[in-house]
Amino acid sequence: MHKIIIDGENLTIEDVIKVARYGYRVEIAEEAKRRVKAAREVVDRFVDEGKVVYGITTGFGKFSDVVISKDETKKLQRNLIVSHACGVGEELPQEVVRAIMLLRANALSKGYSGVRLETLETLVEMLNKGVHPVIYEKGSLGASGDLAPLSHMVLVMIGEGEAYYNGERLSGKEALERAGIKEIELVEKEGLALINGTQVMTAIGTLAVYDALMLSKAADIVASLTVEALRGITDAYYYKVHAVRPQIGQQKCAQNLNRILEESRVTTRQGELRVQDAYTLRCIPQVHGASKDAIEYVKKVVEIEINSATDNPLIFADENRVISGGNFHGQPMALAMDFLGIAVSELANISERRIERLVNYQLNDLPAFLTKRGGLNSGFMIAQYTAASLVSENKVLAHPASVDSIPSSANQEDHVSMGTTAARKARSIIYNVSKVLAIEYLAACQAIDLRGMYELGRGTKVGYELLRNHVPVLDEDRIMYIDINKASALLEELVIKVEEKIGELM
Structure with missing residues (x-):
């Protein structure tokens, strides 16, 4: 079976996708095991010496000044988990839960967290055997780490909470028993090490950025089909236009369009049909x-x-030091996720305006709403409504979460990132964008069929044929949401097939 080896240093976005979506197994590198053991030895030594260290022999947050006796340190860690499991809202999807587990295991593998190796191995075993904790989407401030949602993950490790196993929702204890996994008893530092990090926002964000990269390429292909459907002017994509304003993404996109549209006989040159196109083309x-x-x-x-390593405190075994810092603060991810949501929403904004140019007979020379018998048939009229609804919703979702903060823990934790909210919003935006691009994909191919012009570009021909293998021409009205969902599901395959034909897009 395919596997990913984690060492805390070399995990890639593609690795996360393989584990989260395709069930790859996970193994811990031997060097990582050595580091984990070394950090644990430091924790054990400090406990034996009775040193006062945050989160090991003290309470948490505002209770950091409360010293906990040695005989109560295990109860301290358990209490941390059960008291912090305050998540609400919908359950996070299985792929997100798997990504969370992988990222937390990878962070622990760096050897700065102080957990026992067997605790880390339990988390990895749950991932490999398909024990997926029920984790709720809301409740994280994104600045003491993702405390509430990660606590739901750890509940299952200690035989509490709930989890899915073989598609069945069970108590955490029963899920572990059925999978043949022994529940753990948390010892000093372990509860805090397992929940004090940014892995929920980062898991959601990792899946989101992968999907955004794919949608960015799909948008170029779909837009190229619209350019052909509207007999667009390709001079605007001439390389010298973009060389004199050398923004990297702009140059990449122009190169993509030229390659996708290469050999097209249905596009035009400036002055052939009109002097210039609207901005959306x-x-x-x-x-x-x-x-x-x-x-x-x-x-x-x-x-x-x-x-x-995003937890607190951090164990530096080479210096025999435990340092309390702020790596759990999600601000880097919060700003990035807000930026991602804004960037991806723009792909839908311009796509919806291209849809309007396709369906509006006042803006083109095609049948109104891309149907031959308008009046009897509505064609793509309401599909455009749906696209407009989605882009309007995205404008609300794209409002930054990271500009907000609210004090917590009696003002000890007085600035928070809201990074997990930003990541969840970006994920919702990406879903909406995929549907808008799907509607444009359908509309552009419909317009091409209405024109009867099939001498398409090298890339657009592949895209047109892929859609028509799954969705027939709209000769008369039919249930449209089925077509939209089919087209949306094809977007990743669209990118893969076009890249097979013309090489990797940028």
Whole structure:
């Protein structure tokens, strides 16, 4: 079976996708095991010596000044988990839960957290055997780490809470028993080490940035189909236009469009049908390209975060030191996730305006709403309504979460990131964008069929044929949501097939 080896240093976004969505097994690198043991020895030594260290022999948050006796330190860790499991709202999807477990295990593998190796191995065993804790989406401030949602993960490790196993929702205790996994008793530092980190926002964000990268490429292909459907002018994509304003994403997008549209016989040159196109066609490189640059920035932030130690305190075994810091603060991810949501929402904004140009007979020379018998048939009229509804919702969702903060823990934790809220909003925006692009995909191919012009570009021909293999031409009205969902589900395959034909898109 395929596997991913974690060492806290080299996990990639693609690795997270493989584990979260495709069930790859996870193993802990031998060097990581050595580091974990070394950090644990420091914790044990401090406990034996009776040192006062935050989270090990003290309470948490505002209770950091309360010293806990040695015989109560295990109860302290259990109490931490059960008291912090305050998540509410919908359950996080299984792929997100798997990503959370993987990222927390990878962070612990760095060897700065002080957990026992057997505790880390229990988490990995749950992941490999498909014991998926029930984790609720709301309740994290994103600044003492994702305390509430991660506590729901740890509940199952100690035989509490709830989990799914083989598709059945069970008590945490029964899920572990059925999977043949022994529940653990948390010892000093372990409860805090398992929940004090940014892994929920980062898990959601990792999946989101992967999907955003895919949607960015799909948007270029779908837009190219619209360019053909509207007989767009390709001079606007000429490389010298973009060389004199060398924004990286803009240049990449223009190159993509030229390659996708190569050999097309249905596009035009300036002055052939009209002097210039509307912005939604002419400015595709500028708009899509700016989103590409933003997504690339977010990708770099995520790549750093998935291999970071984000709990508190941190154990530096080489110096025999335990230092209390603030790596749990989610501000880097919060800003990045807000930026991601804004960037991806723009792909839908311009897509919806292209849909309008396709369906509005006042803006083109096609049948109104892309149907031959308008009046009897409504064609794509309400599909455009749906796209408009989604982009309007995205405008609300794109309002930054990171500009908000609210004090907690009696003002000890007096600035928080709201990073998990930002990540969840970005995920919702990405869902909406996929549906808007699906509607444009359908509308562009419908317009091409109405024109009867099939001498398409090397990339657009692949895209057109893929859709028509799954969704027939709309000759008369039918249930449209089925087509929209089919087209949305094809977007990743669309990118893969076009790349097979013309090479990797940027």
